[in-house]
Amino acid sequence: MKKWMSILLLVALLITTTGCSPGAASPATVEAPEQEQGMQESDAAATGYSAGSYRATMMGMRGDVTVEVTVDETSILDVSVIEHEDTPGIAELAIETITKEVVEEQSLGIDVVTGATITSYAILGATERALTEAGADIAALKVKKERPPLSEGATETADVVIVGSGAAGMAAAIEIGRNSDLSVIILEKLAYPGGSSVVNGGGIWAMGSAFNDMVGMDATADEYIAFMEERSGTTLNRELMRRIHAVSGETFDYLMDQGLQINTETLSLAHPDAKLPMAWAKINADYPYNTGFGGKQLMDTIIGSALENGAELRVNSKVVSLTEENDKITGVEVEGPDSRYRIEAKKVILATGGFTRNNQLVEELAPEYLGSIPYTGAGSHGDGILMTRELDTVIVGEGMMGLSGYNDNYGYFGPYGSLTRTPQMVVNQEGEQFGVEGLYYSEQLIAYNQQTGKVVYGISDATHSNIQGLEAGVEAGVVKKADTLEALAEQLDVDEAKMIETAEINGLTTAPFYSINIRPLFIGSIPGLKITENTEVLNASGEVIPNLYAVGELVFGNTFSKWYAASGTGMGVSVYTGTIAGQEAVQSLK
Incomplete structure (x- = not known):
């Protein structure tokens, strides 16, 4: 019994993503509501919502988060996350908590889940878009309720x-x-x-x-x-x-x-x-x-x-x-x-x-x-x-512990972040290679960190082995694309002549050309x-x-x-x- 209770508790607790700031918004995709037959426009305006189910999408930690919201004329009946690409075991806590509280509180003025901020904002943002389509008074829904002050508990x-629940804290608890x-x-x-x-x-x-x-x-x-x-x-x-x-x-x-x-x-x-x-x-x-x-x-x-x-x-x-x-x-x-x-x-x-x-x-x-x-x-x-x-x-x-990646959302994982690890050459703002090739990945942190503006560019051409991935990155706004190296250098504000010379030395001459920003990335201290x-x-x-x-x-x-x-x-x-x-x-x- 103890074992099964612990497993159930584990399942309940391991519903979570990391991050401290909201992701960039992506265009909303809203499905037309299924209106109840015979409902008049004046009735919808009077009751607050146009009854039906609505879907909308926002950018989450690693991809789009799609939410479906169901309302009747007076209330929010259900909020469900239909699709997401955020980290399993992390995103789920935000999903479970935020969707439940929106319905229980009939409000968008709820707190984000600590440690799952980006996913929380994505769910709330998509929900807001769906409710906007439903005719909601968004300003009224976003009013936050006052929370009672913390009471003084007993000793x-x-x-x-054990303070902290990562691998070290859990290992100590296991041993004890x-x-x-x-x-x-x-x-x-x-x-x-x-x-x-x-x-x-x-x-x-x-x-x-x-x-x-x-x-x-x-x-x-x-x-x-x-x-x-x-x-x-x-x-x-x-x-x-x-x-x-x-x-x-x-x-x-x-x-x-x-x-x-x-x-x-x-x-x-x-x-x-x-x-x-x-x-x-x-x-x-x-x-x-x-x-x-x-x-x-x-x-x-x-x-x-x-x-x-x-x-x-x-x-x-x-x-x-x-x-x-x-x-x-x-x-x-x-x-x-x-x-x-x-x-x-x-x-x-x-x-x-x-x-x-x-x-x-x-x-x-x-x-x-x-x-x-x-x-x-x-x-x-x-x-x-x-x-x-x-x-x-x-x-x-x-x-510090680190390597390189795209940003604090994608890092160096997934279909977009992983593109930072496979460019055909890497150049700095001056259009030059700077000796990062062949370094052990943790040593790359130092090399990237020393470059102008702490950003470098991973350059590839049409001979890259993962063109499909690069094109997906272009569509997502992660990768830049140009028909010429001159045009790509202009997009990047990189020294054009030097970048072209470096590309030719590396045999990158086949259009189109692609670039992804690469930044020094912490994985620990x-x-x-x-x-x-x-x-x-x-x-x-x-x-x-x-x-x-x-x-x-x-x-x-x-x-x-x-x-x-x-x-x-x-x-x-x-x-x-x-x-x-x-x-x-x-x-x-x-």
Whole structure:
């Protein structure tokens, strides 16, 4: 019964997309309403709506969102999303919540779903267009109802509080739940669990696991440390990394037993120079374009396992501060959906993720990357760094994790975003190539970031292998097209003579010609809290802050630096540091 209740809760919670701003609107497509026979124009005007069903479309996170609205003369009867291209497991929460509230409140003045902003705006925008066609008074429908102020809730208790519900937080909950009866509460400020982990590329590496035996590739602790230090150009937290190596195999095997959906039939490495085999989500092999759904597929298992092991997950629950007494962390202050309250906890594990969406922290900790596009979880605002500053914590690591893509909607996934990865040449504003060819993808972030205006152009001609995709991009307004290189250079405001010369050197002479803008893109941040090999948070004096642990992206700087070291490292470090924190919590509370 516990297992099935957890699965039902998982299904309810994993209905979610990321993003912080609405997508660009696309032209509405409105179907003619089915008027009731005999209804007069004057009756329709008097009652408010022209009864019938109406459809309209708006641009969502990754494509059009089509909504059907059914009304009678006096009320909105139903709102349904007929079609969408946004991320499964993320868009659904906005779909379920927004459509339900529009009908229940008979209003367009409702709040967007936290963390699913773009999809929310698309649904509301399409609904507004449909209701406009139905003759609605849109201004009246958009009046927001006043929300009651948050009440002061009672103080609660728990053995362990985990702040953040990505891979790291869930891994900590799994480890605690499967090895103890300790009470665990996971607090997530967004409306859905998963954080940046649910929108990652869908890969994780392992060491010492049955998967490694399966593919015939493994790394010793020394090999793992040597590779990461060579890539980072600095000495890292070797004790922590040895601990990661020690827990990796058993942790990964457990997730496999829990049904982790990975492809075991093909072998790829996290990096050509690493002995770290990649376990990719099965879904990644099922689509012609990397859709970006792999992270969700992996997180379905990880979140489900955490719930089945007894963790309580609370979404829309923002931790605003840590509580402290006698120099020890004693719990957290929380703003929930309806109340502010405190949880007194014996241990607090911070799994709050990175700071890619906080420009002030980017400017402070990685200023050269200011202006790059975040393609990460909507909650990546550096909460763990900010709430521990009064504890005199230390930041380690430098640089940012990233590569390149189109914008914060499409990134580098799907039929449009993936076009940024297949141009026949890439030039900057000066019309020149700048050495990005052949670079490992995470190193490309640095190269793109250094170009004028932080934008470059992927150029292709009629010999490109995916003309159909380029033409679809032209129709969507993502790709520019011209009959001559001169005309294309003018559209791009690129140095014409130099771009033509560069194109001829690369053999691009067959019209028509295509271009897609490419921008440096964040997939995570590196600087984070300094911790011990046991994931305990340290202060500037090198002392452990009692009862406080930090895991995941919040501590990446302990295990790699400068740039993203290798594929699967984000999920790997997150899951394995979460496991370590869970082990420490259990051990210390025996």
